[in-house]
Amino acid sequence: MTIKRFPTYLREMQEQIEGYAKDYGLDFFPILYEVLDYKTMNEVAAYGGFPTRYPHWRFGMDYEQLSKSYEWGLSKIYEMVINTNPAYAYLLEGNSLTDQKIVMAHVCAHVDFFKNNYFFSKTDRKMIDGMANHASRVRRHMERHGQDVVEDFIDTCLSIENLIDPMSPYITRTRAPRSPGALEADEAQDNSGRLRAKGYMDSFINPPEYLEAQKKKREDEAKKAKRRFPEQPARDVMRFLIEHAPLEPWQRDCLEIVRDEAYYFAPQAMTKIMNEGWASYWHSKILTQKALTAAEVIDYADANAGVLATAPGRLNPYKLGVELLRNIEDRWNRGQFGKEWDECDSMDLKRNWDRRTGLGMKRLFEVRKLYNDITFIDEFFTLEFCIDQKFYAFGFQERSGNWEIMSRDFKKVKDQLLKQLTNRGQPVIVVEDGNFENRSELLLRHVHEGTDLDGGQTRDTLRNVSKLWTRPVSLLTRIDNKGKLLRCEDGTLSERNAEYPP
Template structure:
């Protein structure tokens, strides 16, 4: 069906009114219509109109473009930024119904950004786009500075990217310098021997990471909330028969379960739907405000929902993958706990600072071991980056094959392993 920008404006006003009538509380909403190539670029830059230059963004762009070109993946229907005003992108090649559904979906995200406590405590939506632009301008100034240059900036960015998620995991928690041992970048800034521009580059990556952590911590809730509301809102619209049929198909595509992995749209949608049936509409607004994925799943993923969602746990046995748990007896509790352990920041190894060695100024780190070993190749590469940043040996205490070991990166970035007794 052909449509114009005026048609989109009209539908946008209708959807906004329905969102307000439904009780959603959101920032002013802006939509930008872009091409599929623009969408690939924005996807590489995580939606931001401006980011600092780094090869990883180009790599992400090339990968997405290649997968899309050979029809190995689709593109997101929309992309929405946690900002005030809230900015969202619509692909101009989408059908009219898909644009309508996407706009309703965006208002769900917008409400979530404005009201969920992790975003309220951990981000400043009014300053978000300006922050990313200022960071990009700063990095480009260093790149263009003859006394610094791109290669030196890239070295710092590479290291910062390797350790950027080793930061404060409790959103909104303020700590003193002495309490920052679970924030490796902040610790190196405070106790290392870096030049001022190097500290500034590290702070850029650290602050942008802190901006994204609420999104990592609420992926299931956020997508489930947006899917729940696009479904509710579109069912209130006076859609023609052809648009309604496409709506049902598109919605089912969005929340379709995936074999061997978790579709956050599906799990979140079903959990919010179940909460409203059991406790009423006020409850889901309360949950949307207070929870993150781990607490959301631990509190509200019931045995009945485990069966309905057909959740099970599988693992490796020899060269094969086999089912370990099904939602039978206490199996559903083990499945729920596994999901909690594999969502949000729990997916990322937790490394903290232990001390600075008085003997050789080595930076000693501890891996908070929770039954999952570190990937050796990533671990060794990261230690080499850290050595370059710290300027002295770096030692990591961890477990490999149930043995306590210390992995050392010494002079010339040589890696060695010492078994601890």
């Protein structure tokens, strides 16, 4: 990568745009722009926006696809920005000045979002260094153990990179075990299931046999709980494997690297709609209200329309995000919220509802701070919005072999939308038992929420998990409404019926 000096006219443009953005109240990390030619742009994009990643063929694959798609004129990367402090953003060399203006405004809002949205608050803002460190660690392993071996192993790790617990940085899943002292105190206070009784009734209400039975029951329970491993089903399968799979130190290190990066990128997937909506909202506001000259209006409108275009059977997060944010702004400006609004049944009244509360902008900034895509849609995707924006749910029609519009019913649309955002659209897989059937086999369970797993991929992935665990691995899931237990032993797969849910 050659470092080109950032041209003066772009620097001036940056100062101007950032000035406007700050006036509107956006609050962002310092932004460093780099102008890249399309080849370098594709390279950086293949590396997820980072200048250095560990060596792996899939970056090469992404690069080839990006380059081809660019050469054939199918797609072009206008802009890229990464979540670091200072934030790095890339501009494509040869873009028109209008385009660069849009990109800069867009980037300001992205960086504002990175800085202020709660779900980015736990990410490493020095991830450029983080990624470079990962790269040198992997390189070192490759030099010691051979490139093929390490790369193969990383393939295996990447195969489960979606099996993390994206909410875990923000909540406590498992309470710290109570101290043994407290437990004993409990014991002393209430010895073994004694029912409360007055002294003279005690020998009748709590006869010795009963107490004995109670004590045994509790011991059994305690034993059972102890035997359960993990005690609670573990959402973070990667972490479970890091902690418990019999791995070589370098293997464990690779798995940790892949997991770290998965957690770093997770918030982006959790806030795609909001983040892109927020950026689109601000680029259009800044440009149309401040930054555009008369000569640029048509070019701007063209580019903006491209960003917000919708196609049948595809959800454009930019479009959904920006429209919903504008809807929120409008509602809070006109006081369309609160108990009175919620309870109003008259469409006519609602349509002309205007309390001149003027809280729109304030509300927008709150939303960008506290919400992620799921809570955002759940709270603000209303019936009126759904109708107004012509949303529909689609599905695969077996009869015709086509994808068809299934429904325009508000509830169905919203359910579908929430479903596909849940867990970033990934299936939830948990570690159910690390000592399955007392043979140190691993039992995973698919938490079935209405959608079966993709069969072929599931089998290949299961093979990879069993490579990590080195002992047979089973997966409990449901296929066509029947419980199935898939088992992989030494690379061979078997399948049998099983109880689901267990």
